[in-house]
Amino acid sequence: MAVVTDEMVCFSLYAASRATTQLYRTLLDPWGLTYPQYLVLVALWREGEQTVSSLGELLQLDSGTLSPLLRRMEQGGLVVKERRSHDERVVTVAIGPRGAALRAELAHVPSRIAAATGVQAGDGEALIRTLQQVTASMHAAAASAHAPDATAASPH
Amino acid sequence: MAVVTDEMVCFSLYAASRATTQLYRTLLDPWGLTYPQYLVLVALWREGEQTVSSLGELLQLDSGTLSPLLRRMEQGGLVVKERRSHDERVVTVAIGPRGAALRAELAHVPSRIAAATGVQAGDGEALIRTLQQVTASMHAAAASAHAPDATAASPH
DNA sequence: CACAACTTGGTTGTGTGCAATTCAAACGGG
């Protein structure tokens, strides 16, 4: 019952996501960084050198988004790209000189975000779990919508 | 404490929002509709004729996003735009012939979304409240970041 | 070896989002 509520959840997600991106924009603008670019830096700071595809898995972005984004980041010295020698298909992405310098300069960002979320410490973890569950459910539903009836005999 | 959690909330929002958009894409693709376009139709179905600015308020989108979106929708007969006679600056947006027909054709969408959210009926309302609170907090923080100290004497 | 299937990343095209600017229409004080 109350199917309208579920579409409201989706719109609230949509609006909240843009609001958070907006705050990141104001925080990162002095460095000419965007939120997805900041996410790449955080991933590299925390996990170290990554391939393009492992970055895509972490951030849930495909090459159509990452390729031009990484090209701009490389031009700005934020990251360094290199083709792996034994498999020429694979491109590794590592922190560049400017990206390393930003780690200290952007150390204030997480606390500014924390101050702005308006979420209690305990509630945050529950919220994250709920959101990850929604994400997983949505991905599953979208996948099964492309292949409507995988359990029954395959059509034709 | 635990500032990392708050950045995790933001990323979860970002990922969940794109996952929901993804599901809407698979549902709306047969009609060539995007999620923001669907939101415009829902707003017009529910609230009736709107001005561009009132649509922007409802969906929290500005004219830079809405103008080209509404132009494409008008070309497809989804909406009808008309300049208001008393005030030639105002443009009203109403449901077009094809937009009216879609109301019945898309009646299945909300229930498909509801089935996919993976959220219990009761939890949905709490989640919406939390998300709206986050949205409001983020907007407030972004606004105060632009004008760091509005309480003190105005500069200059 | 030959060769088809698969993997990896890049490119193209379309549609948002949003800041900044522009422009016309309306408004308002003098």
Place this chain on the structure above:
DNA sequence: CCCGTTTGAATTGCACACAACCAAGTTGTG
């Protein structure tokens, strides 16, 4: 009535997102 201001949309420029497609490299199989 006139000029400066405000307001509502549209336009411009840039950066995502993502589907669809492509090229190069790798791997499994006979």
